[in-house]
Structures are given as structure tokens and as C-alpha cells.
Amino acid sequence: MSDVRRFAVFGGVYNNFLSLEATLNDARALGCEAIYCLGDMGGFGPQPDRVFPLLRDVPDLFVMQGNYDHSIGNRLEDCACGYTDPRDNYYAQISYDYTLANTADAHKDWLRDLPTEFRHTWAGQRVLMAHGSPRQVNEFLWESMCPDAFLEHLLKSYEADVLFVTHTGIPWKRELEGGRQVINVGAIGRPANNGRTSVDYALVEVDAQGVRVDFREVEYDHEALAALMREEELPEPFVETILTGWWTTCLEVMPARERAAGVY
Amino acid sequence: MIDLNLAIDRPPEGPAPELELRHLDTLWLQVTGTLCNLACRHCFISCGPKNESHPFMELEEVRRAVETAAAMGVKEFYFTGGEPFMHPQIREMIALTLEHGPLSILTNGVLIDEELAAWLAETFHNARYNFDVRVSLDGTTPEENDAIRGRHTFEKILGGAVRLHEAGLNPVFTVTTCHAELAESAGRQRFFDLLAERGITRPRLKFLAPFKIGREERRGGAYEDFERLSEGMLDEEARASLQCSSCRMVTAKGVYPCPILIEEEGARMGDTLDDAMGPIKLDHPACYTCFVEGVTCRT
Ligand code: SF4
Ligand code: SF4
Ligand SMILES: [Fe+2]
Numbered sequence: 001m002s003d004v005r006r007f008a009v010f011g012g013v014y015n016n017f018l019s020l021e022a023t024l025n026d027a028r029a030l031g032c033e034a035i036y037c038l039g040d041m042g043g044f045g046p047q048p049d050r051v052f053p054l055l056r057d058v059p060d061l062f063v064m065q066g067n068y069d070h071s072i073g074n075r076l077e078d079c080a081c082g083y084t085d086p087r088d089n090y091y092a093q094i095s096y097d098y099t100l101a102n103t104a105d106a107h108k109d110w111l112r113d114l115p116t117e118f119r120h121t122w123a124g125q126r127v128l129m130a131h132g133s134p135r136q137v138n139e140f141l142w143e144s145m146c147p148d149a150f151l152e153h154l155l156k157s158y159e160a161d162v163l164f165v166t167h168t169g170i171p172w173k174r175e176l177e178g179g180r181q182v183i184n185v186g187a188i189g190r191p192a193n194n195g196r197t198s199v200d201y202a203l204v205e206v207d208a209q210g211v212r213v214d215f216r217e218v219e220y221d222h223e224a225l226a227a228l229m230r231e232e233e234l235p236e237p238f239v240e241t242i243l244t245g246w247w248t249t250c251l252e253v254m255p256a257r258e259r260a261a262g263v264y
Numbered sequence: 265m266i267d268l269n270l271a272i273d274r275p276p277e278g279p280a281p282e283l284e285l286r287h288l289d290t291l292w293l294q295v296t297g298t299l300c301n302l303a304c305r306h307c308f309i310s311c312g313p314k315n316e317s318h319p320f321m322e323l324e325e326v327r328r329a330v331e332t333a334a335a336m337g338v339k340e341f342y343f344t345g346g347e348p349f350m351h352p353q354i355r356e357m358i359a360l361t362l363e364h365g366p367l368s369i370l371t372n373g374v375l376i377d378e379e380l381a382a383w384l385a386e387t388f389h390n391a392r393y394n395f396d397v398r399v400s401l402d403g404t405t406p407e408e409n410d411a412i413r414g415r416h417t418f419e420k421i422l423g424g425a426v427r428l429h430e431a432g433l434n435p436v437f438t439v440t441t442c443h444a445e446l447a448e449s450a451g452r453q454r455f456f457d458l459l460a461e462r463g464i465t466r467p468r469l470k471f472l473a474p475f476k477i478g479r480e481e482r483r484g485g486a487y488e489d490f491e492r493l494s495e496g497m498l499d500e501e502a503r504a505s506l507q508c509s510s511c512r513m514v515t516a517k518g519v520y521p522c523p524i525l526i527e528e529e530g531a532r533m534g535d536t537l538d539d540a541m542g543p544i545k546l547d548h549p550a551c552y553t554c555f556v557e558g559v560t561c562r563t
Contacts, residue, residue: 086449086456144394145340147365153287153337252468255366256434257394264466 003207005122006031008216009129010201011038011066011166012187013055015045015099019188019199020054022220024061030203030216032060036118038166039066039131041111042099043079043092044190044238046228052107065114066131066167067138071096072103073112091235091249098234119160122206125179128160132167141165141184143172144257151182162211164202169193169247170258171200171215183213191245193254193262197222198245276494280547283498283509288537289340290511291333292523295321295357296345297516302372304413305483306402306442308475308550309527311346318346318526321516323353327360329514332537334364341367344523349375358387358395366394370438373399373424374417378431381424385431398436398470399425403443404454412442412483422462429464436468442484473557475524475550487549497555498546506554512540524550 008027013020027035037055042048055063071079079096103111116137118129133139134154151174155163163182170193171186185202186192192200196217203216226242237248246263247254254262297318300311330341341361348354348369361367376384388395399421403409406418413421428435437455445451452469459467474480476487503509513520518532519540525531528548533540546555 086452142394144392145366147334147337147339147393149334149337150289150339150365157287251466255394256388256396256468257391259434260388260432 005033005206007122007204007206008032008035008201009038009164009183009185009204010036010188011040011131011185012169012189013037013041013051014043014187014189015041015048015051016189016199016220016225017045017047017050017054018222018225019218019220020051022218023188023199023201024054026216026218027201027203028060032203035061036129036164037061037063038129038164038185039064039114040068040166040187040189041066042068042072042103043095044234045225045242046232046234048099048103049107052104052110056107056110062118063114064118064129064131065111065116065137068099069111069114070137072100073108073110073114075100075108088250088252091237094235095238098232122162122204123208123210125161125211126159127162127164127211128158129164131165133165134158134160134163138167140168140253141182142168142170142255142258143174143184144255146174146182148174148176152176152180155180155182162213168254170254171202173202173213173215179210181211181213186215188218190241190247193245193247193258195245195263197243276490276492276497278494278496280545280551281493281495281498281503282543283503283506283546284543285512285541286504286509288333288336288338288510288512288541290342290507291329291338291340291537292342292344292511292513293321293326293329293357293361294318294345294513294515294523294526295326295343295348295354296351297321298527299346299350300372301347301350301374302414302417304372304402304479306412306440306474306480308478308480308524310478319516320351321514323356325514325516326357329537330361330364336537338365340365342370342523343367344370347372347375349380355383362387362391362393362395364393366396368396368398368436370398370400371424372413372417373401373421373428373435376424376427378427381427381431381433384428385433388433396436397428397433398438399428400438400440401425401455402440404451404458408443412440425464426462429462434464434466434468436470438470438472440472440474442474442480473553475553477524477550478527487552491549491552493546493551493555502555505558506546506551508544508546508554512537524554 120127169187173183188199200215298315303312402412409418508522521544
């Protein structure tokens with residue numbers, strides 16, 4: 001029996017029940033004792049109700065509310081993304097309306113009542129998990145937009161040594177002075193605008209030395225997902241993202257730096 | 265739609281709201297003061313070639329403000345003017361700021377020649393943090409834009425933007441919605457079409473409402489008496505969404521709450537950032553525009 005404890009942290013399911021299943025299988029096969037989902041169950045992918053059997057009433061899984069879950073759970077009219085590009089807006093609204101219409105009432109209630117943060121102490125370090133940022137559910141923490149000193153400020157104000165967030169869809173991590181760290185776990189529901197069809201989650205190892213975080217790449221049957229998205233008549237640019245690994249919409253919220261790494 | 269004007273045409277009762285600074289997320293720097301190579305008719309601080317009411321900032325002033333804000337955990341920096349590229353040391357200012365965090369620079373684009381565009385693109389690629397250039401354009405035709413920004417500026421602005429794009433940058437276009445229909449989706453589509461024609465196929469656009477002060481007051485008319493904020497009008501969410509709950513503006517003449525009020529009587533908060541961490545009074549009519557239009561600096 002080793003004295004390394006393992007945990008998994010992921011976010012951004014976006015209706016992708018196939019990558020969700022693959023992620024959970026991978027984390028369990030690696031012996032993760034607990035798995036944390038940082039929210040945003042809906043949007044983008046097909047057949048929203050198929051993620052819930054994988055997420056609800058599972059003893060090793062802890063699920064948090066994201067901004068999308070808040071909107072769907074409270075039956076709001078849109079995801080309040082506020083795009084100014086008419087094309088982004090158009091597609092975002094299609095997938096929001098689709099998700100709202102195809103999520104069962106009982107699941108909406110469950111989304112509405114989810115917690116909004118998790119706290120733990122691992123190896124003596126104060127661990128905080130939030131959706132966007134600890135101070136605002138829909139704040140984007142992009143790698144190129146977060147000065148070290150700003151992250152230090154967040155950690156200090158929210159009394160944490162290790163912070164996990166999601167919401168942007170692109171993973172990154174940063175080590176700060178004194179062993180403190182911030183990790184954006186990215187999203188498992190949509191590739192990270194890197195030309196790979198796989199997705200990533202954060203695998204955490206905790207031992208006497210501290211908390212180590214690595215990204216773990218997960219392959220899943222993305223072609224099956226794409227086929228189902230076409231069957232459901234979801235926008236073709238979304239399907240293209242699943243098949244190519246490049247974002248085609250919602251690029252407006254992405255900083256120029258991250259965007260320059262993509263093809264659009 | 266409810267017509268607010270029917271219900272309230274008198275000044276609201278009660279004192280103007282006070283607003284705390286939650287955290288300094290955004291530091292604005294008025295690097296070229298009120299000096300500009302254009303004199304746009306909607307400029308809310310009446311900038312122009314002869315307006316020296318706010319002079320250029322010195323390099324060391326910029327460094328001091330940037331370092332002070334960085335130590336406070338600031339999230340992002342904005343350079344504005346006037347026209348920032350008129351400053352002889354603008355490149356040093358950009359470089360030192362990008363050491364500490366992401367920077368957006370607001371320009372009218374006119375001075376961006378090939379050499380500058382290449383330098384900006386290289387800076388973008390080498391910087392640790394994000395670097396954005398925002399170009400102001402106020403119409404999709406020369407007639408529309410030039411009526412506001414001045415004769416022949418349409419092609420000069422687009423020329424600068426296209427050079428940026430060819431050098432490998434994707435500038436953000438900011439549009440002041442003096443022509444109200446530009447904010448509608450058909451108006452927006454015209455921008456996308458225009459920029460696509462010039463080879464900018466994935467443009468980034470930001471639409472801003474005009475502030476009825478400075479030269480814009482003479483162009484579009486001043487504020488009415490009812491256009492004021494009072495304590496009861498702002499809930500927590502509205503407070504948090506006002507940019508002055510998380511920003512300050514540094515100029516050569518001291519620190520102000522925001523970029524909009526630097527020429528307004530009584531808005532100056534002190535000499536240094538440390539003097540400007542207290543609450544502000546939202547007693548200015550421009551505050552009404554921020555509240556009604558949800559003005560933010562975010563891209
Ligand atoms: S709006 Fe901008 S470009 Fe026009 S005069 Fe004012 S500062 Fe100069
Ligand atoms: S003009 Fe706008 S940003 Fe400036 S103090 Fe008033 S509300 Fe705040
Ligand atoms: Fe989110």
C-alpha cells in the first residue's frame with residue numbers, strides 16, 4: 001500500500017457523456033479516492049440528460065454548480081454569456097435552448113441546488129475549488145490574463161494554498177512562491193483549441209511532500225459524439241470542434257494570446 | 265420596452281451613491297494625457313493636438329504606478345490618451361508594463377505604420393501576458409466615421425488596423441454607438457462585412473455608448489436633470505458591474521476614479537494610487553450612462 005493519495009478534478013462537461021464516462025473510468029482505474037466536478041454540465045453537446053446518471057448519487061463523485069448549471073437550474077432565458085459577435089450569440093443560444101428544453105425537471109432541480117465551492121486540507125495545504133474564480137462564478141481565469149501577484153491576491157483573500165478552477169475550457173497551471181499553486185482544470189466536454197480531439201483533467205497526487213498536479217489526457221469516442229450531434233441537428237461548427245480539436249465559435253471571450261494558438 | 269423618460273424626468277431624490285473599491289483589478293494610465301492627433305467630435309475628454317490640460321506622463325511615473333498596482337495584485341492594465349503612440353517612450357512603457365500583467369492599448373490607429381505594427385506583433389508573441397491593441401472606428405463608411413473622427417480618418421484607421429492584422433495581430437475594434445443603429449445586430453453585421461472585405465475575417469468588436477461630456481456634450485447634447493444616480497437605484501450586482509468598483513485612472517496630474525472623469529471638477533482623488541483607495545461618490549451624470557448602458561472595459 002503506497003502512501004500516495006490520488007484525486008481527480010475536472011470541469012466543463014458540456015453534455016459530453018462519452019468523455020465524462022471515459023474521464024471517470026480513467027480516474028477510477030488510477031485509484032482516485034475522490035473525484036471533483038467543478039460544474040457546467042450543459043451546453044454544446046447532445047442529449048443533456050445522459051450525463052446525469054453518471055453524475056448523480058455516486059459515492060466517490062462531488063459535483064459543484066457552474067454558471068450554466070445556475071442558469072439551467074433556475075430556468076433562466078439564456079446563459080448570460082453576453083457575446084457581441086452575432087454568430088457566437090446565435091450558436092450559444094441554440095445550444096442553451098436545446099439544453100434547457102432537453103433537461104428533465106428533476107435534473108434541473110438538482111443543478112439548482114448544487115454547492116458552489118469545495119474546501120479540503122491535503123498535506124497540510126488549504127485546497128479551494130471554485131467554478132470561475134473564488135470571487136465570481138463567471139470570472140474567466142485565463143493563463144495570459146492572470147498576473148502572479150493577482151493570483152497571490154486571490155489565494156490570500158480566500159485563504160487557500162492551492163486553487164482549482166474551470167470555466168474557460170483551456171487548462172493551465174502555475175506554481176507561485178512558497179509552493180502555492182493555481183490550476184485551471186480546463187474542460188472535459190470540448191477539446192482545448194489545440195488540435196487534439198482528446199480532453200484533459202487534473203490528476204492530483206498528495207503525499208508527505210505536498211500536492212502535485214498533472215494533466216491527464218483522455219481519449220474517448222469523439223466520432224460517436226459527433227455523429228450524435230449531427231443526428232440532433234446541433235450546429236455544424238460545434239461538430240467540427242469535436243472532430244478537429246479547434247474552437248470555431250465563442251472565440252470572442254478568449255484572449256488574443258490563447259486565441260493565437262488556435263487556427264481561428 | 266419601458267420608456268424610462270416618461271416615468272422619471274425629475275432629478276432623483278436622495279444623495280448620490282457611494283461606491284467602495286472592491287479590489288484594484290484594472291489600472292488605467294492616461295499616458296499621453298489629453299493630447300491627440302485627432303479631435304473627434306464625440307471625445308468625452310475633448311482631446312486634441314492642442315489640449316494640454318493633462319500632459320504626457322513620464323516613463324518613471326508610469327513605472328511607479330504600474331509597480332504600485334502590481335504590488336496590490338492588479339489584474340490588468342490599460343493605456344489610453346489622447347493617442348498613446350504619440351509618446352516617444354511608448355515602447356518602453358509597453359515593455360515594462362507587460363512584465364507585470366496583461367495590457368490593452370487604446371489607439372486611433374492612425375500612427376501605426378509597418379514598422380510599429382511589426383514591433384507590436386513581436387511584443388505580443390514574446391510577452392508573458394496578453395497584449396491587446398484596440399482600434400477605434402466609428403462607422404462602416406467614410407461618411408459615417410469621418411463625420412465623427414474627422415476628414416479622411418476612415419481610411420487611415422483601417423490602414424493601421426490592416427497593418428496590425430498583416431503583422432499577425434488581431435486588434436479589437438471599438439465602436440462608439442453615436443449612430444444608434446450600429447449597436448443593433450444588422451449594424452454589427454455591417455462591421456463584420458467591412459472587415460472581412462479588408463481581410464480581417466475573425467474580427468473582435470466592442471460597442472460603447474457615448475458619454476455626454478467633453479466635446480460629445482456639444483455634439484449630442486448634455487445630460488438631462490433626471491440622468492443622475494441616487495442611493496436606492498443601485499443593488500449589489502449593479503455596484504459590482506460598475507468598472508469604478510475595481511479600477512482607477514492614473515494621469516500626469518494625479519489619480520481619478522475612472523477614464524471618463526479626468527476633466528471633471530472634483531473627481532481627482534489624490535497624487536498617488538495609495539491616496540485613491542477610498543470610496544467614490546457617483547454624483548456625476550456620466551455615472552448614469554455607466555449604470556444604464558453597463559459600460560465596462562472588458563473586451
Ligand atoms: S476619441 Fe480618441 S482619437 Fe478621438 S480625439 Fe478623443 S482621444 Fe483622440
Ligand atoms: S463615470 Fe462611470 S466609471 Fe466613472 S465614476 Fe461614474 S460610474 Fe464610475
Ligand atoms: Fe462556466
